[in-house]
Amino acid sequence: MTARFALSLAALLASTSLSFAAPPDQPGHISPQPNTENNTVSAVKDTAGHAVGTVSAELTTKLQDFVTAAATSDMYEVEAAKIALQRSHDSKVKAFARRMESAHTQTTDELKATLTKINATVTPPSALDDRRQGMIDELRGAKDADFDNRYMSQQVDAHNEALTLMDRYAKDGDTPAVKSFAAKTRTAVQSHLDMAKKLLDKHNS
Numbered sequence: 001m002t003a004r005f006a007l008s009l010a011a012l013l014a015s016t017s018l019s020f021a022a023p024p025d026q027p028g029h030i031s032p033q034p035n036t037e038n039n040t041v042s043a044v045k046d047t048a049g050h051a052v053g054t055v056s057a058e059l060t061t062k063l064q065d066f067v068t069a070a071a072t073s074d075m076y077e078v079e080a081a082k083i084a085l086q087r088s089h090d091s092k093v094k095a096f097a098r099r100m101e102s103a104h105t106q107t108t109d110e111l112k113a114t115l116t117k118i119n120a121t122v123t124p125p126s127a128l129d130d131r132r133q134g135m136i137d138e139l140r141g142a143k144d145a146d147f148d149n150r151y152m153s154q155q156v157d158a159h160n161e162a163l164t165l166m167d168r169y170a171k172d173g174d175t176p177a178v179k180s181f182a183a184k185t186r187t188a189v190q191s192h193l194d195m196a197k198k199l200l201d202k203h204n205s
Helices: 004-020 040-058 063-088 091-117 132-139 144-172 176-204
Strands: none
Touching: 004 144, 004 176, 040 132, 040 176, 063 091, 063 132, 063 144, 063 176, 091 144, 132 144
């Protein structure tokens, strides 16, 4: 291994590690305080955002687009789980959130390892996109009585989008190793979606 190649590989690994670190807010962003968001308004925003996210997931076949989408999804999931662990008073919701934090941290690590193995030169995002930042803000600003419903509703939508993303890339993606990652990951995503639906149904009943 030449010194120049070693330095280049080290730089790639460092960049990827930083990009997949704990999900930060967008630079300079200020989130709302708890109990300041209207749940009806948040629900409308989430529905519109979910429609956009689903269309985007259905069109994702390029490596850079997939890595951006998957990494952003994981960043949102981990941050949302942390908020739920702080704000939820439902032991089952907190258990779900704890599982999401662990599972999506693991998914991030696996994707990072896959990219390193194939020496991919893609650039994962280092902050949440506008839509996921808005979703996080809705969780932070939700009224106490609305929190569990808002979190679980977002979880159903987010995992539906992730399932679409994994299925499309596993079928039509442009990078074989990452296609395999997507195919493997979709099983866990489906399991999480099933759990989220059950918890949401409980809170809506």
